[in-house]
Amino acid sequence: MDQIDRERLKEVLEFIRSHAPRPVLSSLEAELAVIEQYIVNARAPRIALVGRRGSGKSSLVNAIFGAPLAETGAVLSTTAAGTWYQYEGPNGSLEVLDTRGLGEGERPAGATEEDAVAENLKAVRDRCPDAILFLVKAVDVDAWIQNDLEQVAALRGAISRRHGFEPPVIGVLTQVDQLAPADVAEPPYDDPEKRANIRLALEKLAERMERLLDRPVRVFATSAYMRYRDGVRVVDRRWGIDELVSYLVETLPGEAQLTMGRVAGVKAAQTKIAGALIQSTASAAAAVAATPIPLADMPILTGMQVLMVTGIAYLAGRRLSREAALEFIGALGVNVGAGFALRELARGLSKWLLPGGGSLVSAGVAYWGTYGLGQAAVAYYIENQPIEAARKLLEQSRDRIVKKP
Known part of the structure; x- marks a missing residue:
């Protein structure tokens, strides 16, 4: 402004x-x-995105803006450290903490800490996120995510001690288009089997998050896939993004709600x-x-x-x-x-x-x-x-x- x-x-x-x-x-x-x-x-909302490499953090940012603003990594981890970025769109900006991915196969170039959690904790010393989004690929919800959730809890605790504010943790199931049946890739996913698998994945993610965080949580199923050619969007498979944004608007502090609603x-x-x-x-x-x-x-x-x-x-x-x-x-x-x-x-x-x-x-x-x-x-x-x-x-x-x- x-x-x-x-x-x-x-x-x-x-x-x-x-x-x-x-x-x-x-x-x-x-x-x-x-x-x-x-x-x-x-003011601009401040969102921390936490998840393993390939969970779709950058894609989610792009989906919220409806524009290719955040770089995505196809193979290797692209986030060397927990870093704040200010993404500017046509109608405003978001401050995003792009955390170093959990469960990386190799340490990203430029990382100063061996441990991803240590890098992420450093990033919240001077800036307090309004909310933490925990991203999990839909096909990985059955995988071992206990350590990931423990790291989310550690991040939330560090924010609480440093800033006197405990941000809400929201579960985001990403890439639901990859759930079976694989041939149903286009939203709105009306296929009964697809719907059942999405619902089951959401239930499992909510159950695991609530068990570790010791409180009810909200979880959302999303697809953020978009593809651009020469700056023009040629494929748009976004699904569930509006529901996630609407809940974020309700959850964010009042001073961040106006800009969040405007941006999305x-x-x-x-x-x-x-x-x-x-x-x-x-x-x-x-x-x-x-x-x-x-x-x-x-x-x-x-x-x-x-x-x-x-x-x-x-x-x-x-x-x-x-x-x-x-x-x-x-x-x-x-x-x-x-x-x-x-x-x-x-x-x-x-x-x-x-x-x-x-x-x-x-x-x-x-x-x-x-x-x-x-x-x-x-x-x-x-x-x-x-x-x-x-x-x-x-x-x-x-x-x-x-x-x-």
């Missing part, structure tokens, strides 16, 4: 905090913290993040509007709504800036002045409910007006619906306000 954009968004948030009525500020702070975490503090472009995950942001913003708006201080609520409400629309636009691949919100508001046909973008919208909502267009926006008007605006932004940015559909959602919120007793 551009530092200028971040500073501008911080200014909006600080304005809200400094001008919110004192009676409501304490109850408002929890919702503002959510908004701040999602938007102002947005999974609409279900983006909609879930947007829903949480809309709920917090609408609740905050209602709390402010319920305080009977004429005219004091208007700029605060509009500031929160600008932040909400900005976050949703960013999720969908737009620049994280107030300009993105202004673009959307202009497309809605709302009159945008030089000050807060949504002042006219808030005034319009008050006219729907209050005779004569009173200046104080009620809690119900503020909540449903903000909620409707958020739903309109989701429709326009994430679902790629025309602006007319977004306007209709806003009108539905207006109708809900009018029908309230």
Whole structure:
């Protein structure tokens, strides 16, 4: 995110905090913290990929981005040490700890430690992963992976001691296209035998992980195979990646969720993040509007709504800036002045409910007006619906306000 954009968004948030009525500020702070975490503090997710050589770590990175960003090794181990990489895609970046592969047949060139675990532990001293993905080839789930899981537990323990945070460990079954029957290589793998083998492999991986890690775990079956020719993707057999990404979005810290949803472009995950942001913003708006201080609520409400629309636009691949919100508001046909973008919208909502267009926006008007605006932004940015559909959602919120007793 551009530092200028971040500073501008911080200014909006600080304005809200400094001008919110004192009676409501304490109850408002929890919702503002959510908004701040999602938007102002947005950063790249940090993911540690752990697995044996050939388990498909680089392929998984490529599958998440949908682009050949990470180098893959066909025969020899290509990761000499636990190393952090920042992969830049069209819509953002991921920080990936590409660990030295477990169970290597020979020590990679450039490795400084004989033991892969020692190399990997060094990599987490100064940077804390948000999550650990333990990758196992589907055809190897019956192999001896006890030592691999012990090394995962050691890595998690080192992170906990160093950073005071115990990252979740997620099991990823890779290369499910190689499970029998081999001739069923194209997703969605509707063949009953193939489905049964995938299910059995998942059950075995979950059982082994839970036994060693002493807690329930989530496991996902995936295929990340893609092939490119002259920079053009000619084969795409990705399967299960969206489900994995959606769970990652739920599991990551709030400040990393927005970028994860944006990078992967999974609409279900983006909609879930947007829903949480809309709920917090609408609740905050209602709390402010319920305080009977004429005219004091208007700029605060509009500031929160600008932040909400900005976050949703960013999720969908737009620049994280107030300009993105202004673009959307202009497309809605709302009159945008030089000050807060949504002042006219808030005034319009008050006219729907209050005779004569009173200046104080009620809690119900503020909540449903903000909620409707958020739903309109989701429709326009994430679902790629025309602006007319977004306007209709806003009108539905207006109708809900009018029908309230």
